[in-house]
Amino acid sequence: MSKSKRKLLLGNEAIARGLIENGxxxxxxxxxxxxxxxLAAVAFFQNQESxxxxxxxxxxxxxxxxxxxxxxxxxxxxxxxMKQVGLNVASDPLMSAAYLGTxxxxxxxxxxxxxxxxxxxxxxxxxxxxxxxxxVLDPDSPRQAKEMMGMAYDLSEAHQIPxxxxxxxxxxxxxxxxxxxxxxxxxxxxxxxxxxxxxAATPKFRLQLHGELEEKLAAIARYRxxxxxxxxPGARSKQAIIASGVVAAHTKDILKELKIWSKIPxxxxxxxxxxxxxxxxxxxxxxxxxxxxxxxxxxxxxxxADRYRVKGKNSGAVPRVGELGPEKIQKIVSDFAGLxxxxxSIKSPPGRRPTLCPGCPHRASFFAIKKAAPRGIYTSDIGxxxxxxxxxAVDTVLCMGAAISQASGFYHAYKNEKKxxxxxxxxxxxxxxxxxxxxxxxAVVQKVGFVLVIxxxxxxxxxxxxPTPATGHGxxxxxxxxxxxxxxxxxxxxxxxxxxxxxxxxxxxxxxxxAVQYSRKNGPAVVISxxxxxxxxxxxxxxxxxxxxxxxxxxxxxxxxxxxxxxxALIYHDxxxxxxxxxxxxxxxxxxxxxxxxCPKGAFVEKGK
Amino acid sequence: MSKTIKQQILISGVGGQGVLFITSLLAEAAISKxxxxxxxxxxxxxxxxxTVVSHFKVGDFSSxxxxxxQADGLLVLKDENIAQHGSFLKPGGWAVVNSSNDMTxxxxxxxxxxxxxxxxxxxxxxxxxxxxxxGLALARASQKKPDRINLFxxxxxxxxxxxxxxxxxxxxxxxxxxxxxxxxxxxxx
Numbered sequence: 001m002s003k004s005k006r007k008l009l010l011g012n013e014a015i016a017r018g019l020i021e022n023g024x025x026x027x028x029x030x031x032x033x034x035x036x037x038x039l040a041a042v043a044f045f046q047n048q049e050s051x052x053x054x055x056x057x058x059x060x061x062x063x064x065x066x067x068x069x070x071x072x073x074x075x076x077x078x079x080x081x082m083k084q085v086g087l088n089v090a091s092d093p094l095m096s097a098a099y100l101g102t103x104x105x106x107x108x109x110x111x112x113x114x115x116x117x118x119x120x121x122x123x124x125x126x127x128x129x130x131x132x133x134x135x136v137l138d139p140d141s142p143r144q145a146k147e148m149m150g151m152a153y154d155l156s157e158a159h160q161i162p163x164x165x166x167x168x169x170x171x172x173x174x175x176x177x178x179x180x181x182x183x184x185x186x187x188x189x190x191x192x193x194x195x196x197x198x199x200a201a202t203p204k205f206r207l208q209l210h211g212e213l214e215e216k217l218a219a220i221a222r223y224r225x226x227x228x229x230x231x232x233p234g235a236r237s238k239q240a241i242i243a244s245g246v247v248a249a250h251t252k253d254i255l256k257e258l259k260i261w262s263k264i265p266x267x268x269x270x271x272x273x274x275x276x277x278x279x280x281x282x283x284x285x286x287x288x289x290x291x292x293x294x295x296x297x298x299x300x301x302x303x304x305a306d307r308y309r310v311k312g313k314n315s316g317a318v319p320r321v322g323e324l325g326p327e328k329i330q331k332i333v334s335d336f337a338g339l340x341x342x343x344x345s346i347k348s349p350p351g352r353r354p355t356l357c358p359g360c361p362h363r364a365s366f367f368a369i370k371k372a373a374p375r376g377i378y379t380s381d382i383g384x385x386x387x388x389x390x391x392x393a394v395d396t397v398l399c400m401g402a403a404i405s406q407a408s409g410f411y412h413a414y415k416n417e418k419k420x421x422x423x424x425x426x427x428x429x430x431x432x433x434x435x436x437x438x439x440x441x442x443a444v445v446q447k448v449g450f451v452l453v454i455x456x457x458x459x460x461x462x463x464x465x466x467p468t469p470a471t472g473h474g475x476x477x478x479x480x481x482x483x484x485x486x487x488x489x490x491x492x493x494x495x496x497x498x499x500x501x502x503x504x505x506x507x508x509x510x511x512x513x514x515a516v517q518y519s520r521k522n523g524p525a526v527v528i529s530x531x532x533x534x535x536x537x538x539x540x541x542x543x544x545x546x547x548x549x550x551x552x553x554x555x556x557x558x559x560x561x562x563x564x565x566x567x568x569a570l571i572y573h574d575x576x577x578x579x580x581x582x583x584x585x586x587x588x589x590x591x592x593x594x595x596x597x598x599c600p601k602g603a604f605v606e607k608g609k
Numbered sequence: 610m611s612k613t614i615k616q617q618i619l620i621s622g623v624g625g626q627g628v629l630f631i632t633s634l635l636a637e638a639a640i641s642k643x644x645x646x647x648x649x650x651x652x653x654x655x656x657x658x659x660t661v662v663s664h665f666k667v668g669d670f671s672s673x674x675x676x677x678x679q680a681d682g683l684l685v686l687k688d689e690n691i692a693q694h695g696s697f698l699k700p701g702g703w704a705v706v707n708s709s710n711d712m713t714x715x716x717x718x719x720x721x722x723x724x725x726x727x728x729x730x731x732x733x734x735x736x737x738x739x740x741x742x743x744g745l746a747l748a749r750a751s752q753k754k755p756d757r758i759n760l761f762x763x764x765x766x767x768x769x770x771x772x773x774x775x776x777x778x779x780x781x782x783x784x785x786x787x788x789x790x791x792x793x794x795x796x797x798x
Contacts, residue, residue: 008636008646117651141647141671174673175633175648177640249671326676351660351693352623587735588625 006177011142011167014178015081015109016041018149021181024079024107025053025188026071028064030434031463032083033118034172035111039081040464043475049183055475057466060400060434061086065093065108069162072106073199074192077153081109084125085399089435091128094162098132099209100198101160101216104188105153108134108164111172114295114323118169120382120399122321124297129164130273133213135220136164138245138272138294142176148270151225158223159216166272168295169323170246217274226271228279235265240287241333242300244269247293250326251333258330260337269294275303284309291317291336295324311336356387358569359590361531362426362455364502366393367565367598369424369453372512376422379406381436383428384462385455390566394426401435403427407450408443422516423450429485430460430468437492440524444493447523451515454526456485457533465536489526496525503531505597534590547593548607549584555603557581565598614644615668616761617675621694622686624661627739631684632663634743637770638762639667649673662694667761682758683720684742688712691720703758705746707738721749721756723795729788737788743767744792752796764793 009017015038019027029039043055054071058064061082071078082090087110094108110125129136137152139145145167152163197205220226228242231252241264243251248268255261265287269275272294283290284306292301292312297320301312311317318324318332334341356363366388369378380386380394381403388394396406407425414420427436432454440452460466467473469483489497496518502508508529515525557580562572569588574580582603595604618635622628632648639646649664664675680697683704691706695714698704704720706712709727712720723745725738747767750760768786775782 006640008633008640141673170649170673173650175636175646175650176673177636177646246673250674252671254672326672326674330676351690354624354659 005179007180008175009142009146009178010037010041011145011172011174011176012037013041013044014142014146014176015149015165015167015172016045017178017180018146019079019107020045020049020051020183021146022105022150022153023077023184023188024149024153025076025104026068026078027053027055027081028058028068028079029081030058030061030064030086031430031460031466032086032111033463034113034167034169035081035083035086035109036463036466037172038109038111039475040466043477045183047476051183052187057475059469061090062093065090065097069093069097069102069106072102072104074190075104076188076190077105077107079107079109081111083119084110084112084123085120086110087125087128088123089400091132094128094132094134097162098134099206099213100201101209101213102156102162103160103193105156106162107149107152107156108162110164110166112166112168112296114168120397122296124295124299125164125166126272126299127297129166130299133217134162134164135159135217135226135271136166136273137226137270138166139171140244140246140249140268142171142174143178145171146178151270155220155223155226159220161213161216161220166245168246218277220271221274221277223271223276227276228267228269228271231266231268232261235262237264238288239291239336240265240267240283240289241291241293241336242267242269242283242304243293244272244300245295247295247324247329250324250329251293254326254330254333258334258337258339258341260333260339264337269300272299273303275300280304289336291332293318293324293329293332296320353390354387355390355566355568356384357534357590358567358588359534359592359594360384361457361502361529361533362388363391363565363567364505364508364531364592364594365426365453365455365529366391367594368502368505368509368512369393369426370564371509373422373424373451373516376424376516377407377410379403379410379423379425381425381427381431383431383455383460385426385428388426391564400431401427401439403431404436404439404443404452407452408439408446408448411448411450412446420449420520422520424512424516425450425452426455427452428461429454429456429458429470430466432485433469433483437488440489440492440494440526443524449519449521449523450525451512451519452524452526453512454485454489454528456528456530457536459533459536461533461535465533485528489528494524494526496522497528498526499528499530501531502529503592503594505594534592545593546591547596548591549589549593549595549604550607551582551584552603552605554601555581555599556601558601560600561595561598561604565595567595570595613668614761615670616666616681616759617670617679618665618682618684619675619680619694619697620663620665620684620686621690622661622739623690624659626661626686627736628661628663628686631739631743632665634767634770634774635665635667635762637774638766641766641770642762644761645669647673660690660693662690682746682760684746685720686725686739686742695720703746703749705742705749707742721745723792725792728791728795732787732791734784734788737784737791740785740788741792741795744789744794745796746792747789748793748796764789
C-alpha cells in the first residue's frame with residue numbers, strides 16, 4: 001500500500017469509512033461514548049465525497065434503529081450505531097427485527113465500554129446479540145473494525161439477518177494508520193416489496209419465522225468468511241488459548257513477549273456468536289486445556305460448554321469485572337502456561353475527578369437548586385450534569401430519562417408522610433427529548449409535586465456537542481425543523497412553566513423558590529434553565545457578557561466556594577495555616593461572573609470596581 | 610529509517626491541556642516516515658477536567674495499550690500525574706515533565722523538568738504548554754550529549770507536520786512553531 005493513502009483514523013472513523021466503502025445508504029445514531037464519533041465521521045465522508053445518502057442523529061436509539069431498519073427493508077444497505085446502554089433502549093425493535101430478517105444489509109454497531117470509562121454498566125452487547133439470536137462480530141483494532149463492515153454486510157445479505165458489530169472503547173478510541181479504499185458509485189434500487197405476512201407477521205407466523213431464524217443461525221455457524229483463525233499455525237500443544245476483540249490484540253503481543261507464541265496454539269474468534277460448530281468440536285476434541293479470554297462476559301466460553309477443559313470467566317481464571325488490560329492478561333496467560341512471569345500491577349493514586357467546566361451554566365443551576373430546596377431530594381440523569389454530584393446537587397442517576405420518573409416514585413413513596421421532602425429533578429435538553437417526555441406526561445397525569453429543571457444548553461454536550469431536536473441543523477450541517485422545548489412541556493400539560501437564565505443567579509434562585517412552593521400544593525413545576533454550553537460557545541467563536549472577577553481581602557479562606565460551587569478556576573491555598581485564601585486561575589476562568597453571588601463574605605468582586 | 614523501530618510513549622495530563630493534540634502530531638510524524646502507528650486516548654466523561662492519558666506506539670504492535678514498566682518515554686503535562694503514571698516508564702527510559710524542578714520517579718529515574726506553564730506565559734500563549742514540553746523532548750532527541758533520548762522523529766519532522774496541519778492558518782502555525790521552539794531552546798539553556 002502506498003504511503004500517501006494511509007491515513008490516521010480513530011476507530012470510530014474507521015468504522016464510518018468501512019460503512020461508506022461498502023455502500024451504506026442510511027446511517028443513524030444517538031450519541032453516546034464510546035460510539036459518538038461514528039455518525040459524525042459518516043457525515044464527514046458524505047460531505048467530502050458528495051454522497052447521496054441519509055445520515056441523521058435520531059431522538060433516541062430506538063428511533064434510530066427503526067429508521068435505519070426500514071431503510072434495509074427497501075433493499076438499501078443501512079447502519080445504526082449506539083453505545084451499549086443505548087442498545088437497551090433499542091432492544092425492542094432489535095428482538096423483532098431478528099425474526100423478520102432483512103433485505104438490504106443491516107449492520108447494528110453497539111460499542112461496549114469495559115472499565116467502565118464513561119457508562120453506567122459493563123454489559124456485553126455480544127450477549128444481547130445471542131439473546132436476540134443474531135450474529136455478532138468483535139473487532140480487535142480500528143483496522144479490523146473497518147474490514148468487518150464489509151464482512152458484516154456480506155453476512156447480513158447472505159442470510160437476510162441483522163448483524164451486530166461490537167467494538168469496545170479501546171477500538172473506538174484508538175487511532176491507527178489505515179489504507180483508504182474506493183467508494184462504490186453504483187446506486188442500489190430502492191424498492192419496498194409488500195409482504196405483510198413477513199413484515200407485519202402475526203404470532204402464528206412469528207413461530208414460523210423463529211424456526212427460520214434458527215436455521216439461519218445454524219448456517220451462519222458454518223459460514224466460512226467469519227470463522228475463527230489460528231494465528232500461529234506452527235504451534236502444537238495440549239493447551240490452547242482463544243480470544244476475541246481487543247483482548248486478542250493484547251494477548252498476541254504478550255504471547256510473543258513471553259516467548260510462547262510458537263508453543264501454545266492461539267485462536268482469534270471473529271464471530272463470538274454463533275460460534276462456529278466445527279470450531280467448537282475441533283477445540284474439544286484436540287485440546288485438554290483451553291483458556292478463553294474475552295470482554296466482558298463469557299460468551300465464547302459458554303458456547304464451548306465443557307467445564308472440565310475450558311477455563312475462563314466461569315472457572316474463575318479470568319476476572320468477571322473490569323477491563324482486561326494487557327497487564328491483567330499477562331498474569332492470566334502466565335498462570336495458564338505455568339510461567340513465572342514478573343507481573344507488575346500499579347497501585348497509583350486515582351487522579352483528578354472530572355468536573356463541570358469553568359463557566360458551565362449547569363454549575364449555576366445546581367447552586368441555585370441547593371439554595372431553593374436545601375433539604376430536597378435531587379434526582380438527576382445522564383449527561384455532563386451528572387457531575388453535579390461533586391456539588392452535592394445530585395442524589396440519583398439511573399438511566400436516560402429516569403430523573404423524572406424517579407422524582408415521581410419518590411413523591412408517591414412519601415405521599416402519606418407528614419413531612420414530605422421537596423423534590424427537584426434535573427435533566428439535559430437532549431436527554432429530555434430522548435426519554436423524558438413520556439415520564440413528564442406520566443407525572444402530570446399523576447399530579448406529582450416536584451420541580452423539573454430542564455438544563456437547556458442547546459446541545460448534546462457530554463458526547464461532543466451533537467445537535468438536539470431544538471438545534472435546527474442536522475448531522476451534515478443541513479437545516480432541519482426545530483421542536484421547541486417550551487411548547488413541548490406545555491403540550492405535556494404542565495401548568496407552571498418558566499424559562500430563565502441561570503447566570504442571573506439571584507433571580508434564578510427566587511424563581512426556583514417559587515416553583516418549589518407551587519409544587520408542594522399543585523403538582524409539577526418546570527423551569528427551563530436556558531444558557532448555551534461553554535464548550536459549544538467556544539467552538540463557535542462566541543462568548544457571552546464578560547465579567548472579570550478578582551478576590552478581595554474579605555476572603556477568609558472558609559472554603560465555602562470550593563465545596564459548594566466547585567469551579568475549577570478557583571484555587572484554594574491552605575499552605576499557610578494563618579493565611580488560607582482563594583485565588584482565581586486566569587487561564588481557566590471564563591469570566592462568567594456567576595461566583596459574584598456565591599461567597600457568603602462577598603469576597604468575589606468585579607475587577608476594578 | 611529502519612522498519613524495526615518500536616517505541617512506546619505515554620502522554621499524560623488533564624483535560625484541556627492538549628494531550629490529544631501532541632499525540633496526533635507524533636502520530637502524523639510517524640505516518641510521514643512510513644511507520645505503523647497506534648494510539649489510544651480518553652474521551653467522554655473522563656475528559657471533563659479529569660486525568661487524560663494517551664498511549665502512543667510506533668512500530669509493529671497489536672495492542673493499543675502500554676503496560677506498566679514498558680514505556681520508552683513519558684511526556685507529563687501536569688506534574689501531579691508523575692505519581693499516577695510514573696510507573697509506566699521502563700528502567701532506563703526517559704521522562705519530561707511540566708514542572709519548575711526535576712521530579713523523582715523512583716530510586717533510579719528522574720523526570721527532567723521544563724517550566725512550560727511559565728514559558729507559555731512568557732510567549733503570551735498560555736495554552737501552548739503541550740508544545741513546549743514536546744519541544745524539549747525533541748531537542749533532547751537531537752543532542753549528542755549523554756542525556757540524549759531515543760525518539761523516532763525529530764524537531765524538523767514535527768515542524769513539518771504542523772506546517773501541513775495549519776497550512777491555511779498562518780497565525781496558529783506561527784504561534785505553534787514558536788512554542789515548539791521555546792521548548793527546544795529551554796533545553797539548551
